Amino acid sequence: MSSTAAFYLLSTLGGYLVTSFLLLKYPTLLHQRKKQRFLSKHISHRGGAGENLENTMAAFQHPPGLPVYGIFQARTMEWIAIPFSRGVISAVTIGTDMLELDCHITKDEQVVVSHDENLKRSTGINVNISDLKYCELPPYLGKLDVSFQKACQCEGKDNRIPLLKEVFEAFPNTPINIDIKVNNNLLIKKVSELVKQYRREHITVWGNASYEIVEKCYKENSEIPILFSLQRVLLILGLFFTGLLPFVPIREQFFEIPMPSIILKLKEPHTMSRSQKFLIWLSDILLMRKALFDHLTARGIQVYIWVLNEEQEYKRAFDLGATGVMTDYPTKLKDFLHNFSE
Template identity: 60%
Template sequence: PTSMAFYLLSTLGGYVVTSVLLLKCPTLVHKKKKQRFTCRHISHRGGAGENLENTMAAFRHAVNLGTDMLELDCHMTKDGHVVVSHDDNLRRSTGINAKIADLRYSELPPYLCKLDVSFQRECCCEGGDDKRIPLLQEVFEAFPNTPVNIDIKENNDALIRKVSELIKQYKREDLTVWGNAHKKIVDKCYREFSKEIATVSSFKKTIFFLSFFFYSQTAPYKQEKKILFVVKLPNTWLKKLEDPQKLTRSQKFITWLADVLLMRKSLFDHLTARGIQVYVWVLNDEEDFKRAFDLGATGVMTDYPTKLKEFLAKYVP
């Protein structure tokens, strides 16, 4: 029994030591993934706090500021056009209770003059003259050299296929990231264009990697096909709720615990060393920007591109 216990402890100790070594030096077992682009400044929906979300005016504003990447959302119209819009139903954004999939592109109504900023409580954005829902190809044509993160909002094979065709048509394989928070959509995107386009890991898989693989000491051995993780800071989300006080003590504790356990600089540094980018979304306050970059995040996604640009100008990592 004593020799068996010694053997087990020795084996476990050796495994832990090896895991820690590989966590610090992952390229000993993993070839570093080639990064086609590295983005620190990412404009969520083009910058939904400074212009109406997902409009060409928002995208132009962000690009003129020098954003590294535009984030946008896609749906497909009844007549097969890929449009840039977050919601499948247009009630919130246009006041018209209709689904994009049930309308032709020519029938799409304009955006309302004022839209809430989804990730900034009690804030809204008043737009200018541009209230038109644009086509994805317009974005590609207007910003041929700007990386774009495309959120495929529907589990729709035709939509995924059409987006991939547009990416090929405009030769944007090296300038595109696509996916969704849901695994089924991510898997379809990866199968459609597995090697050519960077695919975002699903939210569920990201959390699983950040928790199980890290704390089981297996993260250094885990092969990862995706080259980009998108994560959120759990404590930050408390500030986004309409009434954070309605959370129970147990819910607050779970959120705090998730933040403590998952937001680990050692893990962020490990992923970076392997060439896996980590983007944090959606952050709109300077204190959150700082925390994300201090943790080792590759980039931050924000509704306020001007605010993030000003922060980065004075931030010294």
């Protein structure tokens, strides 16, 4: 290669790197910042699966009389139980900015709030929601495992699987994050119709890890903001590490990702191979990037990290620039945010 060609190559590469870095820090020089209809820092996973039975109206409403309530003292690392004696404390009242829930559709075309299509885990009965009419759905078990908290269960008296419209009616002004759990055109259509009926396009988010489901959601109703699918998350990471991200337009408005390191606390160390631990470590290093989160936030894209249940996890997420944290323990996160802001 001649010295002239090498000079032009290095000049081009240098210009690219400088431009990429500049636009990474100041993306609004190229892209119009997305309008944010609401901001969510505190998000209740399945309504708060560590404080009430997941995806129930009790989880969303947080009624009194349950022993899980209390104050988490961040400075002393103590959890002090404080029973509520009167009134109904809503999730919003205790500090939740957004409710996260999961949807399926029944045989008689009712949209229900449930994480699992098959109800064996949650009800003890091996049956699919899509095979039953709504009135035939079995009740939840009185005690369920908290999926993202090792060796922990949650009890509750409200064991009825609710309809999505019930949640909409109970929380008309609360942003709701809907995970469309199955690739079902009718489910997507019905959810869209309900969002329109209750005029919630501006405070509803929907999607799934599946690229195909997210595409169908957007095609069905482009007025409802969408989440990044797993495929799109991986693409964003590729663009970020190659310096191309600042030049690429983004349609989605919510970057919702896991914190890979929490997998280590959910499994026994002796059951994991060295290669598995390495992959988790590598995934965490690649995904938990402050420069990436800051860039997305500057473009008006909210960054949510799930599902975090410990103070050190909350702190790490916000220190990295996440705009919101999804938790099974809304009360604990509320107390942390109170102390974190001091």
